[in-house]
Amino acid sequence: MSVSVTIKNLKKAFSAFPALQGVSLDVAEGELVALLGPSGSGKTTLLRSVAGLEFPDSGSVFFGDTDAAQLTLRERRIGFVFQHYALFRHMTVMDNIAFGLRARPRKTRPSETQIKARVLELLSLVQLDGLEARYPSQLSGGQRQRVALARALAIDPRVLLLDEPFGALDAKVRKDLRRWLRQLHDKTRHTTLFVTHDQEEAFELADRIAILNNGHIEQIGTPAEILRAPATDFVADFIDDIRPKDGGKVTRLRRAG
Amino acid sequence: MTFSLLRRRLTLGIASLAVAASVGITPALADRTLLNVSYDPTRELYKAYNELFATYWKEKTGETVTIQQSHGGSGKQARAVIDGLDADVVTLALGGDIDQIAKATKKFPEDWAKRLPHNSSPYTSTIVFLVHKGNPKGIKDWGDLVKEGVQVITPNPKTSGGARWNYLAAWAWAQKNLGGDEAKTKQYIADLFQHVPVLDTGARGSTTTFAQRGVGDVLLSWENEAFLVQQEFGADKFDIVIPSLSIRAEPPVTVVDANAKAKGNEDLAKAYLEYLYTPAAQKVIAKNFYRPSDESAADAEDLARFPKLELVSIDADFGGWAETQKKHFADGGVFDEIYKPTN
Amino acid sequence: MSDATIQFPSKTGSEIGESFAVKLVLIAIAVAFLAAVLLLPLVVVFMEGFRKGAENFFAAFSDPDTLSAVRLTLLVAAIAVPFNIVFGLAASWAIAKFNFKGKNLLLTLIDLPFSISPVISGLVFILLFSAHGWFGPWLKANNVEIIFATPGIVLATVFVTFPFVARELIPLMQSQGTTEEEAALTLGASGWYTFFYVTLPNIRWALLYGVLLCNARAMGEFGAVSVVSGHIRGLTNTMPLQIEILYNEYNFTAAFAVASLLAGLALVTLVIKSLLEWRYASELAASRRH
Numbered sequence: 001m002s003v004s005v006t007i008k009n010l011k012k013a014f015s016a017f018p019a020l021q022g023v024s025l026d027v028a029e030g031e032l033v034a035l036l037g038p039s040g041s042g043k044t045t046l047l048r049s050v051a052g053l054e055f056p057d058s059g060s061v062f063f064g065d066t067d068a069a070q071l072t073l074r075e076r077r078i079g080f081v082f083q084h085y086a087l088f089r090h091m092t093v094m095d096n097i098a099f100g101l102r103a104r105p106r107k108t109r110p111s112e113t114q115i116k117a118r119v120l121e122l123l124s125l126v127q128l129d130g131l132e133a134r135y136p137s138q139l140s141g142g143q144r145q146r147v148a149l150a151r152a153l154a155i156d157p158r159v160l161l162l163d164e165p166f167g168a169l170d171a172k173v174r175k176d177l178r179r180w181l182r183q184l185h186d187k188t189r190h191t192t193l194f195v196t197h198d199q200e201e202a203f204e205l206a207d208r209i210a211i212l213n214n215g216h217i218e219q220i221g222t223p224a225e226i227l228r229a230p231a232t233d234f235v236a237d238f239i240d241d242i243r244p245k246d247g248g249k250v251t252r253l254r255r256a257g
Numbered sequence: 258m259t260f261s262l263l264r265r266r267l268t269l270g271i272a273s274l275a276v277a278a279s280v281g282i283t284p285a286l287a288d289r290t291l292l293n294v295s296y297d298p299t300r301e302l303y304k305a306y307n308e309l310f311a312t313y314w315k316e317k318t319g320e321t322v323t324i325q326q327s328h329g330g331s332g333k334q335a336r337a338v339i340d341g342l343d344a345d346v347v348t349l350a351l352g353g354d355i356d357q358i359a360k361a362t363k364k365f366p367e368d369w370a371k372r373l374p375h376n377s378s379p380y381t382s383t384i385v386f387l388v389h390k391g392n393p394k395g396i397k398d399w400g401d402l403v404k405e406g407v408q409v410i411t412p413n414p415k416t417s418g419g420a421r422w423n424y425l426a427a428w429a430w431a432q433k434n435l436g437g438d439e440a441k442t443k444q445y446i447a448d449l450f451q452h453v454p455v456l457d458t459g460a461r462g463s464t465t466t467f468a469q470r471g472v473g474d475v476l477l478s479w480e481n482e483a484f485l486v487q488q489e490f491g492a493d494k495f496d497i498v499i500p501s502l503s504i505r506a507e508p509p510v511t512v513v514d515a516n517a518k519a520k521g522n523e524d525l526a527k528a529y530l531e532y533l534y535t536p537a538a539q540k541v542i543a544k545n546f547y548r549p550s551d552e553s554a555a556d557a558e559d560l561a562r563f564p565k566l567e568l569v570s571i572d573a574d575f576g577g578w579a580e581t582q583k584k585h586f587a588d589g590g591v592f593d594e595i596y597k598p599t600n
Numbered sequence: 601m602s603d604a605t606i607q608f609p610s611k612t613g614s615e616i617g618e619s620f621a622v623k624l625v626l627i628a629i630a631v632a633f634l635a636a637v638l639l640l641p642l643v644v645v646f647m648e649g650f651r652k653g654a655e656n657f658f659a660a661f662s663d664p665d666t667l668s669a670v671r672l673t674l675l676v677a678a679i680a681v682p683f684n685i686v687f688g689l690a691a692s693w694a695i696a697k698f699n700f701k702g703k704n705l706l707l708t709l710i711d712l713p714f715s716i717s718p719v720i721s722g723l724v725f726i727l728l729f730s731a732h733g734w735f736g737p738w739l740k741a742n743n744v745e746i747i748f749a750t751p752g753i754v755l756a757t758v759f760v761t762f763p764f765v766a767r768e769l770i771p772l773m774q775s776q777g778t779t780e781e782e783a784a785l786t787l788g789a790s791g792w793y794t795f796f797y798v799t800l801p802n803i804r805w806a807l808l809y810g811v812l813l814c815n816a817r818a819m820g821e822f823g824a825v826s827v828v829s830g831h832i833r834g835l836t837n838t839m840p841l842q843i844e845i846l847y848n849e850y851n852f853t854a855a856f857a858v859a860s861l862l863a864g865l866a867l868v869t870l871v872i873k874s875l876l877e878w879r880y881a882s883e884l885a886a887s888r889r890h
Contacts, residue, residue, distance in 0.1 A: 090802060325833060326833045
């Protein structure tokens with residue numbers, strides 16, 4: 001089951017360079033929030049801190065009511081999707097997706113039959129039926145990223161974290177995947193945080209957008225709110241490209257149903 | 258393969274390797290072992306002598322004794338014993354090296370040389386010339402070594418015991434034949450080393466350079482080593498030239514008391530060296546081209562090999578090792594003064 | 601493994617502009633050079649070993665001192681190689697996957713045995729563990745033998761072979777980065793599980809190659825081992841030292857027989873490596889393309 005994520009006054013510095021300077025953010029259960037900002041704004045550090053891949057200097061992250069600092073990586077049960085897929089190159093698609101299940105301690109590990117069934121189900125969900133025997137090197141970029149997503153979903157994550165998931169793909173594939181991801185989210189309703197530097201992507205996909213700059217959040221709001229009333233000059237400038245110049249509406253992927 | 262299975266297999270593999278290795282390293286069963294740290298050219302001598310002594314010891318005590326040998330340049334071996342090589346006995350090329358051990362480790366008294374007959378030298382040798390068959394360069398005596406176009410092979414006196422004997426024999430000849438003039442003597446020695454193209458670190462290295470690699474016209478060599486080369490390479494390849502004067506080389510032996518005591522080998526080590534002076538051992542010594550101190554049991558044909566020649570001695574003519582070492586071979590001594598590498 | 605990454609240009613010589621003759625000459629020079637520098641010495645070693653017939657060749661191995669040298673060499677390799685696998689993995693993991701102060705210093709230190717003469721490596725151990733060395737008196741008091749005994753030889757061998765595994769792994773691990781391990785950890789895998797199922801499979805070829813090189817050097821090391829050995833016959837002589845002794849005792853046939861065995865072991869090592877590369881060629885290519 002998905003949980004809400006609460007980020008409280010998170011600070012993190014990399015040898016004198018402050019990556020996060022007190023970031024707070026609430027993500028509701030089932031919500032899809034985009035972390036948008038230029039490179040170096042701290043968005044990836046924020047995402048990795050939520051995942052437990054970075055250790056913040058101060059501040060805290062809550063999954064539901066639980067302080068994430070009390071949880072090991074395994075206990076956090078997050079689904080993390082990396083920009084460059086990070087698929088296990090020496091494993092087939094099947095083994096990649098099954099990894100999280102097979103890595104469980106024996107007591108909680110499903111049987112091999114159950115694991116196979118789950119993998120095939122996930123492959124079907126990401127529309128890659130029949131490719132389970134392939135190696136990552138035999139797949140296209142878009143296919144690889146969908147495998148990575150299936151792998152993350154396999155452990156039934158409480159939170160889905162996507163780090164520039166489409167950053168390495170070409171424009172056409174990117175657009176298709178974006179739509180597909182929105183549909184997938186509507187179906188699975190995972191609490192999702194995703195990092196992007198692409199304004200269009202954020203505004204099309206997200207329920208809410210957090211705009212980051214220099215390690216702090218400039219504005220949080222729905223796409224419509226931000227477009228209507230940019231909170232700072234930075235935000236106004238940063239979203240300038242996608243503001244409708246003719247007074248028309250921004251294209252939004254409306255939620256199905 | 259599951260992880261635990263993999264781990265089990267790994268552990269098993271390493272364990273069996275370790276077992277195989279530890280079984281393999283166990284030396285042949287022996288009641289006692291004795292370590293003799295010696296210098297280069299005694300390899301063959303001690304191989305023969307150790308067999309003789311082991312038989313004798315077995316008959317006398319019923320114990321099986323294994324004698325371990327370590328060979329190398331005399332100075333290098335002394336250094337190893339100082340650094341902790343666990344020698345029960347040392348049988349080195351010259352007293353100076355044993356003095357160094359006594360001084361540095363205090364493991365045996367500094368007057369060790371008095372503990373056995375003949376200054377603790379059960380055998381002696383001398384320095385002779387080994388030349389190519391027919392002596393093409395006509396080398397007869399020390400004076401011929403500094404003639405134009407003659408290449409002399411000798412190891413480095415800094416590291417080799419044999420080389421120091423070579424040097425001192427040359428010095429003694431020059432002093433006698435150049436009217437006792439020290440400056441002229443030094444000049445002769447300086448000239449001599451100008452004729453040396455390769456300075457090996459040990460006597461065996463020089464022998465190999467000359468006999469195997471064919472470098473040089475004359476090898477200044479232990480007498481025993483010269484005979485050995487004739488035996489190994491055939492008498493038709495090399496001739497031995499006896500100079501008019503040479504030096505009595507006295508390779509001494511002694512027990513390293515503290516080491517032998519720690520290993521419970523005091524009696525064995527002492528007996529090992531004393532037995533060297535018995536007629537049976539002296540016969541083996543003569544057979545291995547060393548001059549025996551007791552000729553009574555030696556074969557006549559072995560003795561016939563040793564020509565009579567005028568020999569100076571380290572104690573009578575050079576005032577003993579301590580003084581010689583200081584004057585000639587220590588840093589800043591005569592050798593450093595006269596020796597400049599030719600290239 | 602670097603040789604396999606060379607991409608042969610698909611263009612033929614004529615398109616690049618070299619004449620056929622030039623190409624032929626270049627190949628001839630390369631082959632002649634290889635034959636003279638690599639092949640000839642190897643052939644000579646075996647020829648010298650068999651000069652007095654196969655009987656004498658094999659007789660060399662009935663000498664107990666020689667047999668003990670073979671055993672000691674295998675023992676030293678059997679200890680030094682696993683030791684270096686563990687340390688090589690740990691060091692390259694630390695360097696490739698973490699950022700920490702002193703990382704460059706560690707990198708330099710790993711290379712030290714490459715740049716330092718083996719004689720000096722040996723002397724360092726003398727300085728540390730000999731009777732008058734730093735730890736000598738303590739070792740003596742506790743009856744621990746290191747110098748002039750097997751432990752010293754193992755230590756010296758471990759030291760000179762240290763870079764072989766680490767040096768093979770570091771560049772590969774650096775280029776692979778940490779994301780696969782991070783992915784595994786976020787998927788709930790434990791550290792060990794991640795290491796055995798993600799890291800190890802990715803580096804196994806480099807690791808194998810490093811191990812083979814390390815083993816060849818461990819068996820062949822002369823300089824450092826010579827310094828700490830004490831040259832006690834039948835006890836502290838390894839094969840390379842025994843070869844020198846036999847040679848110095850005018851026992852050329854035996855010397856070259858043992859040398860042939862050592863060279864043979866090296867050749868077997870290379871054959872194993874080639875066989876593995878050939879057998880797993882497709883897998884290798886797949887892991888590289890990614």
